[in-house]
Amino acid sequence: MAVPALTLHVDAAWESPWAFHAFVALDEKRLAFDVVTEPLPLSAARRTALSELGVLGKIPMLVHARDAGAFALTESLAISEYLAETFPYPDHPRLFPADLAERARARQVMSWLRTSLLALRSERPTSHVFAPAPPAALPPLPPLTDAARAQADELVGVAARLIAPGRPELFATWSIADADLALALMRLVAIDGDDELVPSAIAAYARAQWARPSIQRWVARAHAAHHAGAR
Numbered sequence: 001m002a003v004p005a006l007t008l009h010v011d012a013a014w015e016s017p018w019a020f021h022a023f024v025a026l027d028e029k030r031l032a033f034d035v036v037t038e039p040l041p042l043s044a045a046r047r048t049a050l051s052e053l054g055v056l057g058k059i060p061m062l063v064h065a066r067d068a069g070a071f072a073l074t075e076s077l078a079i080s081e082y083l084a085e086t087f088p089y090p091d092h093p094r095l096f097p098a099d100l101a102e103r104a105r106a107r108q109v110m111s112w113l114r115t116s117l118l119a120l121r122s123e124r125p126t127s128h129v130f131a132p133a134p135p136a137a138l139p140p141l142p143p144l145t146d147a148a149r150a151q152a153d154e155l156v157g158v159a160a161r162l163i164a165p166g167r168p169e170l171f172a173t174w175s176i177a178d179a180d181l182a183l184a185l186m187r188l189v190a191i192d193g194d195d196e197l198v199p200s201a202i203a204a205y206a207r208a209q210w211a212r213p214s215i216q217r218w219v220a221r222a223h224a225a226h227h228a229g230a231r
């Protein structure tokens with residue numbers, strides 16, 4: 001069997017939202033890839049080794065073995081854009097909308113999700129979103145502070161403006177922005193319950209996205225890591 005030319009370095013606990021993004025992007029592109037797990041926080045030696053490879057010592061890191069030599073890249077959005085351009089449609093499914101305005105909107109949402117909602121992200125961590133049921137497997141989380149609650153309302157408001165009623169995806173076809181927005185919403189839906197903070201139509205969007213095979217393949221790896229005690 002041919003050795004995949006692509007390797008993705010992810011966190012050993014499988015709970016990084018940015019590694020999730022890169023993994024889903026590779027899977028949606030129908031690309032074969034190897035995975036290397038990195039315990040976090042990275043040791044000084046590992047951070048140095050990764051930064052010598054790909055400029056920044058972080059995960060996710062994509063390594064592409066090419067005739068011209070290995071190319072290593074961090075930053076989840078840079079990774080999905082590299083995959084979109086290196087393995088373009090129609091030979092591979094799209095990651096970004098074909099329409100330029102929709103593509104820009106997808107980038108806007110993903111950039112915002114990476115730079116905002118810090119209190120909500122801290123109080124509703126992905127460790128709980130990716131944990132296997134029952135939720136009792138992890139200690140319960142306290143109620144949201146006022147700051148995180150305001151950010152939850154902001155997130156729901158953004159989702160409500162973007163998701164057309166009854167539409168399963170943000171745009172005409174699925175895009176990687178759907179995976180990012182669904183994960184952000186699952187911080188509320190999976191931890192606090194559907195009805196608590198998220199209107200049912202938006203919770204239904206998040207759950208439908210969550211059922212996507214690429215996302216479920218990440219979730220299965222996260223559950224396996226949990227059972228193996230990697231977190």
Ligand SMILES: N[C@@H](CCC(=O)N[C@@H](CS)C(=O)NCC(=O)O)C(=O)O
Binds near residue numbers: 016019043075
């Ligand atoms: N903006 C980056 C964030 C990447 C990032 O912050 N990665 C963290 C893990 S989630 C990391 O590598 N931390 C190194 C460490 O904890 O030692 C992206 O989108 O990929």
